Amino acid sequence: VKELKNFQKIMLKPGEEKAVTFTLTEEDLKFFNPSLKYAAEAGDFKLMIGLDSKDVKETTFTLL
Numbered sequence: 001v002k003e004l005k006n007f008q009k010i011m012l013k014p015g016e017e018k019a020v021t022f023t024l025t026e027e028d029l030k031f032f033n034p035s036l037k038y039a040a041e042a043g044d045f046k047l048m049i050g051l052d053s054k055d056v057k058e059t060t061f062t063l064l
Contacts, residue, residue: 002048003031029063 006022024047029040042063050056 002053026063 005024005028008020008022010018010020012018026040029045030038031040032038033041040063044060044062046058046060048056048058
């Protein structure tokens, strides 16, 4: 399941580069599980960043 988290719109001039930092917390990863408990589950997550759903860069992280 894909979910949009911490959306930020960054305006760049042609050829301009900028470092962008944002934080995902455990709270950001919570969802209603089959028991209807609002919780984050430990495991591996795929992080995708890009212009749109077709132009993305991916990495993974683990919630312990």
